[in-house]
Amino acid sequence: MKAIALFSGGLDSTLAMKLIIDQGIEVIACNINTGFGSTKDRLSHMKNMCEQVGAEFRSVDIRDEYIREVLFTPKYGYGKNFNPCIDCHGKMFEVAKRKMEEWGASFLISGEVLGQRPMSQNSESLQKVLNLSNCEGLLLRPLSAQALEPTIPELEGWVDRDKLENIVGRNRDRQMELAESFGLKDYEAPGGGCLLTDEKFSNKIRDFIAHDTMSVEDIPTLKYGRQLRLPEGAKFIIGRNAEDNAVLEAIVNPKYVHIHTELFGPHSLISHNASETDKMLAAKLMLAYCKPGFEGEQTLMFGEESLTTVSDLTRNDAAKYFI
Ligand code: SF4
Incomplete structure (x- = not known):
């Protein structure tokens, strides 16, 4: 049994992978490159986290598809800046689902926690992500699994739901506890996350599209x-x-x-x-x-x-x- 994890390098996605790996399931950590990640090099950090939990790291480049289908036409709009988080998550899961057959995986996992981020991780948003990506039933969120409807991997008995978590909300105590019990080290990701959440970078995109049409080659000229x-x-x-x-x-x-x-x-x-x-x-x-x-x-x-x-x-x- 194999699963694909949407992996950002953060603690939550690392813990989600570990919970599944501990059930004897092989996990491929899939990092999706939208082109708008921080300019800091997070690759070695991501690989280090994967090594610690025993996941295989792979990166998928969707920059072109992201510009054409997500960045300028998000169905569910933007967050505070140029970040189309719900559509972005939907696209990431759609891509991961496409990879399932190619990589021989049976389901998907993510480190999302119900209620952790007001806009992109409430139950309505999590459902919108499922609708966009057509992943219903296949996407398991191990950290909040017991607070969500059972998914196919749980119903089919591939995964023991009782060994998954019931984390809801912004308090991170349980994540810290898990990190400690798993003996994870250096899990603080190096600074700088997605540039689309940054106000100054968002202004650069607005200026660019007022004068030009964006393509993948333009991304470094903005960063x-x-x-x-x-x-x-x-x-x-x-x-x-x-x-x-x-x-x-x-x-x-x-x-x-x-x-x-x-x-x-x-x-x-x-x-x-x-x-x-x-x-x-x-x-x-x-x-x-x-x-x-x-x-x-x-x-x-x-x-x-x-x-x-x-x-x-x-x-x-x-x-x-x-x-
Ligand atoms: S923060 Fe950036 S990468 Fe994350 S979901 Fe939002 S737009 Fe996508």
Whole structure:
């Protein structure tokens, strides 16, 4: 008997897997990559949690499908920011259900706890997720199982319902107790969860779709660097640190050209169709972010095209264009 767990790296999904593994069932931890996870690397954390409970880790990339079918047209709307949580969960379970046959699994599990999050984990929302994903009966939530209707794995006797939990609400005492009894270590996930719940990141998406149509290649251009919208409509992105610069430098996206200078400074991108005025402004702002100590005219390369100007703006001048 094999089950697929929707796995985020968090404590609850880890505990849910452990409860099922302890019943002699093989569990594949399925992490769904929507593209909008934090920029922090959580991979090693996720693998570590899986190792501790004896689950196999697999990641599934749904970025394209997510942009086309979930992000901009959620049936159940958004949370506080650009987070379409109910539809997002529904999509994740739909994907996991698709994987069931391919991976030879008989049911699905998740770490959701009834009543833990007011909007996305009340009983109505949990039911909406089932309706969206067509998983009725196949999705078992081990942490709240005894407070929910029995599912197929329980009714068929694949899983002993009596050994599952009855956790309801926001109090996490029982989860802590379980973590301790299982001897779990380092279960605090590294900072930063889903960027769609972040207000500033949500504003970047709103700005982007006011000017353009999003595709998978655009995701890193939203996640890294200072984001500016220049007066004549060009998008301008300036790396903030070595990590941003490395990611921005590697971007291959026909919507942008890379800006190069021989000075010591950040890596930048600008819309390929930027006006001459926006390009001149971007050049001056880019110089403002370069290491001081140079004088006179500087030549910057916008892709193959060169532009020469002096540095007569400051970083403060950039602030009014921040998204
Ligand atoms: S927080 Fe993000 S990943 Fe989680 S359900 Fe909501 S939209 Fe999806």
